[in-house]
Amino acid sequence: MSTKTTWAIDPAHSEIGFKVKHMMFTNVSGNFTQFDATVETESDSFDNAKFSFKGVTDSITTGNKDRDAHLLSPDFFDAGTFPEITFTSTGFSKINEGEFELTGDLTLHGITKPVQLNTEFGGLAKDPWGNTKAGFSLTGKINRKDWGLNWNSALETGGVLVGEEIKLNFELQFIKQ
Template structure:
């Protein structure tokens, strides 16, 4: 059995998230500095070793004040916890291009197991002869499970920042 290593292609990948603001609109953000890798059997990605790290200070939501608040001690506390990390514990093929990715997500000093549906988008050679593969992942986590508890009550009832965080991830890898 041959093991193949894949490295992230950061220019064609995005680690994004969405959170409700004032309980009725979504604010989107992403990590601009990250790394990921896959080690797998040449012919099948089931039980592949998958790892990801993202730099907390690279959070970008399109608003400098909000980004500064997110990396502060109120939220991620980037000074104390500079990265978010994911290590897969299983990658199970459900059918055709559908997988379940389970692993340990560590952020803000807390590690919890999460499960995300993953769609294998394909494998192909680019015009320069590099073999590439892609996965799309979407899922939901509750930020309070990782101690990200800051919020502000609204006069009209409810809170400023939603607890549920939707993950929207597009990954492209290059065969090493």
């Protein structure tokens, strides 16, 4: 019988980031500042690990107050109605040494859809206080319209103001409990 280990997120050393095209030619970056995540494992190799994540929608920041307010409005995330974004893994499979594919269900804007994230396992290390830490870099892409985030504005030159593809970029550090 195997023993389950829980790993808690270290929010001071983790980032939940995204990028989206603006006016078809530049990226706008943002992140969520309030989130929680855990991983359940049966070994330090993280084989078959179970990941879960919860983010506070109104903690979004892009460095621009007006844009952030628009993102929280019913045009986009509708944070008043949908205060959380969640992810629950359905699979974590090894591709190569240190490379995994994380699959799971992302709930955003009241809609749950499957997503796939490329995951790099950075390994394990002890910090100066004796805590065992694990590091992960996750990347992926989603189409915001799949979650009902449909607002846009046409440009006079053709094209649209906000791209549909959202690039996800997460740097996660977990502490063994």
